[in-house]
Amino acid sequence: MGSQVKFIQGNEVCVEAALYAGLDFFAGYPITPSTEIAEHLAYRLPQAGGKFIQMEDEIASMCAIIGASLTGQKVLTATSGPGFSLMQEALGYAVMAEIPCVIVNVQRGGPSTGIPTHISQGDVNQARWGTHGDHAIIALTASNHQDVFAMTVEAFNMAETYRTPVVLLFDEVVGHMREKLILPQTNEIPLVKRLKTSVDGGVDYHPYLAREDGRLPMSDFGGVHRYNVTGLYHDMWGFPSDNPKIVHGLLRHLVDKIESNADTIARYKEHYLEDAKKVLISYGASARSALHVVNTLRQKGQKYGLLELQTLWPFPHQVIRDRCNGAEHIIVVEMNLGQICREVKNAVDHPDRVFLANRVDGVFINPSDIRQTLRLIQGRGV
């Protein structure tokens, strides 16, 4: 047993958390700035009795974790922008076939190979809409090591609870920064086990027949039941169907199982929101700079608050509406051209009160950048 306090990189925290959550199988293709996840799992996962495979590319990586998940394993892959693009088709397959899996995207600047070693939060909408067709997805993020740990465990839990891919959207600063992590004790954070069918071997098992609560018990593929898995619309047997009723029913199920649980899935942190007149909304590394600004302004008696989002998708509209109700200004701090800002505008009663404080040049947004935007909003100039 090593020490319970560690001083490590965010990517290593993700590894520790995945092992804590019971990771069995990792397939990936190393890419900056996510490489340390593969690097450390290559060493740690076999020690924990799991399997690590370096694949030929990200398409294969995503397909490998889907296959492994079907056999009952807890699975993970880790990548960054270009690799995440390659994973999109198979990610859609995992949505359609309802396969629990966790995909880490430690974001870098895009599009294309972009700016590999610098920070960005430009993949927020890609996590939502990167794969084609109507669908729902869960995407979580974090701004510090303790939360990277918690959200990684959450990702595995939600993947099992909702039988869905879950995207962890980290960024270069959170991934590479070193700070303290207090390793939670075993059993300190509850873990969700896979819901398995109680149907015995030799008895018909319907892989896509939902229980009354909407959940679909699984049977380890290659075990006692034979069944079909497909990316096509399918019936309760898992066989392709173009029956309009089945097609409509399945699409509604895929979306509703996540969207109708948006409040349950919403994770966020509130700082000084009780009496805040001006609300900053941020997430990931940006939230660290935003909190720095809010702390400083509070010391000067100015009523600023921060809402830090940890669940980005499904977008927590209700949380935003509640916390921004009556706010004079709402300032979204992020490192892209307003991907969450747009959602916030859609969520609030007065979209004209929503402003974007951003930076998209590969440089980590700093407190001065944010303060400058705040001055501009107040008409005080730079």
Place this chain on the structure above:
Amino acid sequence: MERTRLVFSGSGGQGVITAAIILAEAAVLHEGLIAVQTQAYGAAARGGATRSEVIISDEQINYPKVTQPNILVCLTQESYNIFSGIIRPGGLLITDKRYVKVKQKVDAVQHEMPIYETVMEKIGKPIVLNICMLGTLLGLTGIVKPESIFKVLETRIPESFLEMNQNALKLGLQISQP
């Protein structure tokens, strides 16, 4: 304690990132302080002027980067030329006497320390330059206790290199004493 912001700069391979990690880890694991360490990635990490950053405090650290260090260490002329201007007025500037010609007057307490010379004379291997630099820094500032660094060295340095690193730290502590 007052929040201390440090930047270690030099050329890729001199170990300024390792030194920053060791210092920050010592502060967190052995002194119960809060520390955050970051570094420049990309081309700078493989030669050229590179920098690593540490913030040490007894309060939560949110913004993890250092824009204006209280303490700046420059181990090469190039890193000195690039970074000497960012030091916080009244801060502490440590340069390597052999490699850096201090050109301009900056508003800082300047120490030109014979780090490279001492390491080459007493140990003969430049690989421990960064640890000698840490010793010098500790001697000049007392930012963490030497014992805390010794503890980290024991866990991070392979046994066959441990003594050499311990000696380098001691040398750094010695040369920083008046």
